[in-house]
Amino acid sequence: MLSWEYPPVVVGGLGRHVHALATSLAQIGHQVTVVTRHAPGAPLEEFSQGVRIVRAPEDPPLFPLSTPTLLAWTMAFNHTLTRAALRAAETYTFDVVHAHDWLVTHTAVTLAEHLDLPLVATIHATEAGRHQGWLPDDLNRSIHSVEYWLGKRAGKVLVCSEYMKWEVSRLLELPDDKVDVIPNGVDSKAWRATATAVRKARERFEAKGPLVGFAGRLVYEKGVQDLVDAVPQLRAEHPGLKVVIAGDGPYKEELQEAVRRHRITSTVAFTGFLSERELPAMLAATSATVVPSLYEPFGMVALEAASAGAPLAVASTGGLAEIVEPGVTGMTFPHSDPGALADAVGTLLAEPKLAKEMTKRASAMIAERYGWQGIAEKVVAAYGEAIRAEPAHRAARLGEPREPIVVPDGNLLR
Template identity: 30%
Template sequence: MAARLNVLLISNLFPTPVDPIRGVFTCQLAKRLKAICDVTVVCPLPWFPSWARGKMFEKWAEFSRVPGLYEWQGFTVHSPKYPMIPRMSEAAHAALMFPSLYRTVKRLHRLRRFDVVNTHWLYPDGVAAAWCAQLLGLPHVVTALGCDANLFMTQGHKRFQIERAIRKAEGVTVVSEALRQFLVEQGFGDKPIDVIPNGVDAELFRPRDKAECARQLGIVSRGKTVVFVGQLLEVKGIIYLIEAVERLVAGGKDVFVYMVGEGSGRPVYEAEVARRGLSGRIQFVGNRPHSEIAVWMGAGDVFCLPSIREGFPNVVLEALFSGRPVVASRVGGIPEMVNTNNGYLVESGNAAALADALGEALEKTWDANAILATVSHLSWERAGQHYLLSLEAAMKKRGGNP
């Protein structure tokens, strides 16, 4: 019987005691991989003084409170810290991350040799991990998730570093066909790129009764309800959702929206909602535990994600697994999930089109199980097996034996 692969998984996107919903999808993949190989998780994070104050520094200061070693859902997570100055040290993040990351990886490698490294997030993680893998003679598979490719590759100070990391890697994976095509357009057409969509926890995200979900959440089950889940940032297109709701209400629609998530833009959007007289229609509920997101999905009639830019957003899959139709922007990997059988796609930044699509979706009678059937093949088990094949292929390319 072949020995289990010993995999080093590196990503800053992993849950922490300070931010338990950070990188939940990386954690879900790691758990699936752990069922079929041995997995060690290293979560490198920036260090910034915890006493720093002000909106600009608040999120960075939180990282300093994450322990260097902590337990999380069956994993002993190693979290080396590296110095950084928000915005100013952006071009040097990989170089700043490398020393502490390398010390940690080298120490763990001496305790028990790794077979392969898989890094999720191209910059700075993928770049710094590429240097570590090269020094230790390990095959490296780098995984692109979204804006780490389609945004960072447009930024000159990051592009060169990312290009070199991808070129050096024995394997490249992406979470959507759209991201694969993007990398091909960026000059990587000669490099094999595996498309491995994320999965969903099907036990958690499933069709639920709307009234029962509202009862569990302690909210009034009102008329037609739209749910948004995500960070309250400009890139999520929230202003267009607000304007779309204003249009629907002006047209006589009895519609309500729950905004689940946090972000630096929340005060701006709350003020905009109040200015438009929509405070009774749009409610901000903040960050919620991942397990509760499934209940929020069930409490809505339609899920909406009006983003300007996306990778392969798992919240869309989770909504579809919950049997809820999706109205979303035609960006990134979203068109690979949403079609006429389970929702509507609109051009990003078009509030009028968004309002029309929401209106149609809210009026249409949907079959929750039929919606689920459109994506039920996308499981974490399937993703885990595909990653294992990619990791084994990288080892063979390097000359090792999986």
């Protein structure tokens, strides 16, 4: 299994997904090796929770992991990741290579071809999707071309929602039977905070009245700007309101400027990144957790917040629309509509009994649909399909020249 993030390196939901999947596969009897990037202080190789973890140290020259140098960083990272993966293959025999997102594509293809193994790819999000269907510059078009290559090269492509199946099939021109929908999961127990931790979270954020929360990367597509724009209405209707924005990202300064512009600095608190110990308590302390994304392939934070016991108000977009049933397991609103967001959150704050009933139904839904063991078993079934199909896939691949990838000019999702 190849991933650019794995604990202790956790940038977003992908790292938590790969960790949970790898350990769940190990628990049901499979031998799993995860090859990932090194983190300061972490061993280069270890066994943890039944998983062999091989970490690739960064090569010089050192490129910062930022947008202007992202492609250079990715190419350098794939060089060291490939060497680490090939070393891991010297002592283990693998049946399948599983790549997570475009950042590990070059290593995944090299490993699959060098070891003559089937390739399975999980595509967690797409570059065009993150930009509402557009590929505005060379960097975006380059990333899309790598995603396209990964999708074509893989024998089986996994996505987390029906929405993502539609998006990936359309963008990468994949046949319907090549793409399987296997949802993300959540370990509900890990998201249950103690009553003492919840009380301390409310004290930390000086919550005298309702507490509204957001958790995630501070980027435009997460829609935090719409939550900020909704705060004046919510504060007028709910005295003592406090809004907590947990996370970090390149959009933070603009969000803080919007808070100053609305004159709500005493109401909105930016916490930065919260640890896996702090975040469940913060979510559990909220009277409503908001997921206002413009683009959301799945919506892992909705499962995590509901597992923590938080009432949900989510944008009815992407995978979120498949998780939350309006008025049953949470409130929904159209994305990019601060007024509708304020109304949805306001319902949860004004009707705590209704909010509690929705939270109970959401918890039952999660237990039924999103347990990791069942998800791991579905992934194993997809591995089996890829292994059985590999001879035909290999023959077709060798018999056809690689066509150049032409990126259309315009909105790819229209």
